[in-house]
Amino acid sequence: MSETFKEYLIKQKKSSTDILAQIGLVVATIILIGVAFLYGGDFIGPILIVGILFGAGFLFSRFSREYEYILTNNELDIDVIYNRSRRKRVMTIDMKKIEIMANIKDERHQSELNKGYKVVNVSDNSKDENTYVIMTQTPAKGACKVIFSPNEAFVNDLFRQAPNKVFKKI
Template sequence: MNDLYAEAGVKRKDTAATMGLKALMILGVLAGLFFIFIGQIFTFVGIGILIAIFFLFPSLDIEYEYVFVDGQIDFDRITGKSRRKTILRIDFDQVEIMAPLNSPVLDSYNHMQLEKKDFSSLSKDSKPYVIIANVDNKKMKIMFEPSEKMLAMIKQKSPRKISNY
C-alpha cells in the first residue's frame, strides 16, 4: 500500500456575525420562555421558537477537515460536531500553484477575478496556504491550513505545484 494519506482539521473562529447570531438566539430562548409562561396560544409560539433554536444553534459551530489521499484533496465541513459534508474535492492535476497566503508567487493571481473558498480557521496565528485551481472550468482560490505531514505528502506527489515562499 503506497497511497499517500494525510489529514488535518481546524475549528473555525467565531466571527462578529456568528457571535451576534448566538446572542440573538439566546434572546430568542428568553422570548420563547416568556411566551410559554404567558400561556394559551402563545405557548405554541414559545415552543416553536425553542425548537427552532435547538436545531439552529449547533450549526454555528463549524470545523473544517482536509483529507489528502494520493493526489486528491477533500475539504469537509463539520457542523455541530456531528454533521459532515464534503464541500469540495480537487485533484492536484487541476492545481496551478499552492503557496502560503502572502507569497509573492501568488501576486500574478491577485488581479484576476477568482471564485474564493475559505476553509481556514480565521485565526490570527494561523498560517494558511492558497491553492489556485481550475475546478469545473472556473479558476478558484482556496484557502486552507494544512498540517506539516500534509505539506510533505503534497510536495512528494506534486513537487512543482507547491511553493514554500
C-alpha cells in the same frame, strides 16, 4: 507507486461576524418567543415556542465548525463538521489540476492569488503563516480560491502530489 492517505482536522475560530450573528440569533429568538407567547394562544403558542427553540438550537450549532482535510493519492477532500456531530463535504480538489497553491503571505505569488475567484474559507480564521491558498477550477464550484490551514507535514504531502504547483513557505 505508493498510496497516499493523510488526514488533518482543524477547529475554526469564531470571527466577529459569527459573534454578531449569534447575538442577532439570540435577540431574534427572544423576540419571536415573546410574540408567540402574546399572540399564539393557549394551544398554538407553546408549540410555536418549542419550534422556535429547536430552530434556534439548530442554527446556533452551525457556528461550531471543524474542517477535515483528507488527501487520498492526488485528491484533496475537504469536509465541514458541525457541532462535532454532522459532516458535510465542502469540495473535492484534484491536485493535478490546481493552478497554484501558496502561502497567503507569499509575496512572489500575490498577483496569482488575488484573482477575482469565488472565496471558499475552510481555514481556522487566523491568517497566520500556516494559512495557504489553492487557486483551482472545480466542476461543482467553478473558479474558486480555497483558503485553508494545513500543518507542515500535510503541506509536504500536497507538495509530493503536485511539486510544480505547490509552493511551500520559505
